[in-house]
Amino acid sequence: MTAGTTAGTTGAPGAPPEPSLEDPCAERGPGVPTGLRGFETGELDVFLTGQVFMDMIFTGLPGLPPPGTELVTDGLGSAPGGIANIAVAMSRLGLRTGLAAAFGDDMFGAYLWRTLSEQEDVDLSWSRKVNGWSTPVTVSLAYAADRSMVTYTKPLPMPADNLVSDLPRAATCFIDIDRAVPDWALAMRDKGALVFADLGWDPTETWSTDVLDRLEHVDVFLPNAVEAMAYTRTRTPEAALEALAARVPVVVVKQGSRGAIAIDSTTGERAAAPALPVDALDPTGAGDVFAAGFVFGTLAGWPLGQRLSFANLCAGLSVRHYSGSLGAPCWGEIAAFGETGEVPAEVLERYAFVVPYIPEAELERGPDSVTRAEPTLR
Numbered sequence: 362m363t364a365g366t367t368a369g370t371t372g373a374p375g376a377p378p379e380p381s382l383e384d385p386c387a388e389r390g391p392g393v394p395t396g397l398r399g400f401e402t403g404e405l406d407v408f409l410t411g412q413v414f415m416d417m418i419f420t421g422l423p424g425l426p427p428p429g430t431e432l433v434t435d436g437l438g439s440a441p442g443g444i445a446n447i448a449v450a451m452s453r454l455g456l457r458t459g460l461a462a463a464f465g466d467d468m469f470g471a472y473l474w475r476t477l478s479e480q481e482d483v484d485l486s487w488s489r490k491v492n493g494w495s496t497p498v499t500v501s502l503a504y505a506a507d508r509s510m511v512t513y514t515k516p517l518p519m520p521a522d523n524l525v526s527d528l529p530r531a532a533t534c535f536i537d538i539d540r541a542v543p544d545w546a547l548a549m550r551d552k553g554a555l556v557f558a559d560l561g562w563d564p565t566e567t568w569s570t571d572v573l574d575r576l577e578h579v580d581v582f583l584p585n586a587v588e589a590m591a592y593t594r595t596r597t598p599e600a601a602l603e604a605l606a607a608r609v610p611v612v613v614v615k616q617g618s619r620g621a622i623a624i625d626s627t628t629g630e631r632a633a634a635p636a637l638p639v640d641a642l643d644p645t646g647a648g649d650v651f652a653a654g655f656v657f658g659t660l661a662g663w664p665l666g667q668r669l670s671f672a673n674l675c676a677g678l679s680v681r682h683y684s685g686s687l688g689a690p691c692w693g694e695i696a697a698f699g700e701t702g703e704v705p706a707e708v709l710e711r712y713a714f715v716v717p718y719i720p721e722a723e724l725e726r727g728p729d730s731v732t733r734a735e736p737t738l739r
Contacts, residue, residue: 386453386691405484405531406456407557407656408549410524411444413462413477414512415469415498416686418645422504440687441473441481442499446646447535448483450653450675450689456660459531461487461524463517465496487525494518501645508645533557533656542578555580557656559648560588568592573608581611581659583652589614598622611659613669615651617644620673625665634669634711637677638704644680650689651676667714674698674712692719 420436441449444462452458460483464470470490477483497514525545534549536542539560550556558579560572568591576582582605584592589601598614599622605612606624613623620635654675658668675690678698682688690698696719699709 386693404457405459405529406660407451407533407535408459408461408487408529408531408554409444409448409535410461410487410521410543410545411537412497412514412521413445413460413464413473414442414514415473415496416440416442416501417498418501418503420503422502424504425502425509436503438687441476442646442686443497445473445477445483446686446689447649447653448477449481449686450646450650450679451656452482453689453691454653454657454675455692456653456657457484458482459484459487459529463491463494463521463524464488465494466490466492467496469496469498487527487529489524491518528552532660535559535652535656536579537561538572538575538579538582539563542575547578550578550580555659557581557583557652559583559652562588563591566591568594573605576605576608579609581613581655582609583613583615583648583655585615585617585648586619611665613655613672615648621651621669623665623669628665630665632664632666632669634666634673636673638708639677639681641680646686646688647676647680649686650679653689661718663714670711671715674715695719 416439418438418440419434420438421434422432422436426432444460448458448460460477462485464474473496474485474488474490478485494517495513495515497512499510499512501508501510522543522545525543528545528548530552531549531554533555534546535557536546537560538558542556546556556579558576558581563569570592572592584601584605586598586601589598589605590596593601593604595601595604598616602612602614602622602624605614606626610627611623611625613621615621616636618636618641620633622633624631651672654672655668658671663671674695678690678694679688695715699712
């Protein structure tokens with residue numbers, strides 16, 4: 362169900378179901394004000410590529426079903442996953458977001474394309490449907506603040522980098538460096554784009570130092586503490602941060618409930634920011650939402666401490682929902698959070714610098730007016 366529909370009502374007899382794709386964000390905001398961009402204005406604020414998954418999240422479970430049994434629950438969330446997590450989070454902050462991805466020629470592929478392009482305002486001009494290829498699907502079983510997952514996926518019948526044939530003009534691009542930096546990212550960097558990078562868990566746990574060598578092509582690196590320590594062979598997040606700062610201009614080490622620490626060698630700034638003190642229901646995608654907030658703050662020209670604080674604010678708001686990518690906050694939720702009384706006034710004071718960026722319409726709506734899509738595939 363999306364905002365604007367009423368649960369329990371029925372359609373006309375004989376009329377097929379038609380999903381609503383109303384924008385769950387009443388106001389996506391103006392994005393980064395042009396006068397504050399430290400970069401040449403292009404057609405996009407951020408460009409990224411990657412694999413989009415159909416995420417199906419079962420919630421309200423007492424545990425995993427034993428063999429030969431069935432569990433019934435009334436909690437099911439469905440949402441775009443994979444690279445869509447960060448694309449949605451960026452678009453909801455008003456950043457002009459372009460995505461190059463492959464979509465299967467099946468029902469899930471059609472749902473994902475429409476949700477991203479029509480509901481979430483992600484520019485899919487560089488994406489394409491792949492005939493005869495099935496959309497990757499991840500089923501997640503959430504229980505007791507943990508989860509188990511099963512994923513179905515088949516290799517693309519073409520190299521993923523082939524999706525980027527025409528380079529967009531963009532202020533930033535976002536990549537994973539668990540593989541070689543793609544040629545399109547190198548070309549965009551040559552044209553002035555900032556390259557932001559993250560990486561995933563190494564299932565082999567070899568933590569190859571080849572990853573560190575790739576940082577010479579990166580401007581901003583955003584690993585979590587476990588990854589940062591493993592790749593740098595250090596014993597603390599602080600030591601890992603120092604080691605990485607010798608290789609890349611801006612480094613952020615995410616520490617989950619402990620917040621984040623960072624060094625910006627281009628300005629000489631060092632900063633630490635605590636996490637938002639909220640009850641976390643589902644941390645899935647929180648790192649992606651954090652990255653979206655940090656990109657926004659970078660384009661806005663904020664000091665390092667404010668970039669960290671805003672990224673933590675966005676990530677903290679997202680973990681209050683069982684909803685994958687669709688848990689990323691809109692400006693309306695950011696505005697309303699300050700009026701809910703969930704955190705003390707002295708904590709809210711850390712985020713006062715964000716207020717000028719909140720659309721005026723959202724400031725006037727109040728805490729009970731936030732609308733968001735329930736991420737359930739109907």
